[in-house]
Amino acid sequence: MKFRIAGIAAIVAIAAVTVSQFTQPTSSQTLKISGPFEYSSQDLSKDGYMFTRMQVVESLVAINKKGQVEPQLAVAWTVSPDDLEWTFDIREGVTFHDGEKLDAAAVKLALENAMAKPGVIKRAPISEIVANGNQLTLRLSKPYNPMLSVLAHYTVAIASPSSYNEEGTSTSLAGTGPYKIAELVPPHKIHVTRNEGYWGSKAKIENVEYLAGHRAESRALLAQTGQADIVYTLDPASIAPLQQTENVDVVSESIPRTILLKLNNEHPYLNSYQTRQALSLALDRTGISKQIIRMPGSEAYQLFAPSLGAWHIEAFAQTSRDIAKAKSLLASQGWQQNDQGMLEREGKPFVVNLTTYSDRPELPVVATAIQAQLKEVGIQVDISIDNSSAIPAKHQDGTIELALVARNFGATVDPLALLLKDFAEHKGSDWGPTNWSSEEFSALLSRLSATKDRADYQQQAQQASQILAQEMPLIPITFYTQLVAVNKKVGNFSFDPFEINYRISEMTLND
Structure with a gap:
């Protein structure tokens, strides 16, 4: 009992420290948001997702609540008959937060800076960007269907020319959004205030603060005590106590994000698809879904959730755990059990x-479950819990073996643009595959990029998904459900399943 009391006291203390970092109330309304993610810069290629969510920066186009592309800073666009020129009419009468005018030249600079950095637009076949007054033209070397969804991505948001330093990195971010930056305290705090000169419908709430907190239990306590109005990315254990809290609603939203195992496909123990299939068959996804994620039916035997349409395989073969088949596949790769029941090959243990990482609180718990499940087939898994930045770092330096991550395949609505980036080279990408490539798969992606016919697109997307399901360069575990605590004084709350925009400008505060 003493241990339990001490543990609760520690959580309360952590929550108190977290709350103290929120600005003290003023005469104006302030919406207080907490989430797990920190930021380190104003560079859109790294941390742009925080600034699109806080509605500081906007893009040429946006994704509406139906998952469709709609005008934002571009009011209209046309495409040439050969699909090699995209011409955008830039919205007139818009100014950046620093007072500078939005025009095609400012958009061109922002896009060129984005193309020089990691991001989805880097792989778009743009050969030239031409600015002429309020008209911007993108000239392509070949047709590229995902162009509009790429232009909605946070890494391609439009910032004022004054935002960038000589290297093209944004260091003093001024956007066009309904909120502008009032205070930044990296890595935890963002304070934005209403942009009174916004071109569209003005925000209802004057001030909004975001405060990062890694411990899920302390963030849940902020919601319970009313010290945060909205808390994103709750852990499943927090649901029951929050549902019993009188002034809080718990919102559950399915999103096109998949919890998956990222593998080094050139690791000597993981470099055959038979071994990767064995690992997949050894996993008890139903147990993880019910007992850890606490979302029955969220099991993922393929990478793409049903919401991703053409990429989701309706009649998929594997739908349950199969220990016997897993052991048989491992034996076919030369692995034999020793006296302790663990696998060895040529005298070396598996x-x-x-x-x-703990930024998403369920991941360490899922990792522990995977560790126990793979032990049943004789595989020893050692777990390292780190910050989320460790995943791309280990990918880049080649030390990654297995990583458990949550990947948003809907960041560009249709995953094609993301896949073109992830699979552009054999090494893969920070959050995508590692050291895997397939000529057939690459050819399919290339054809999909230029395919207009919906039926042909569906057929080729299904073929690409089947290859990933067979080769398993990434092993899916569960589809993701976002859990959000919302204080009942917050009006008009809605959740963006593509995680681009917190939609705070639409909300109200009713004290």
């Missing part, structure tokens, strides 16, 4: 390291 031991791999799994890295995950």
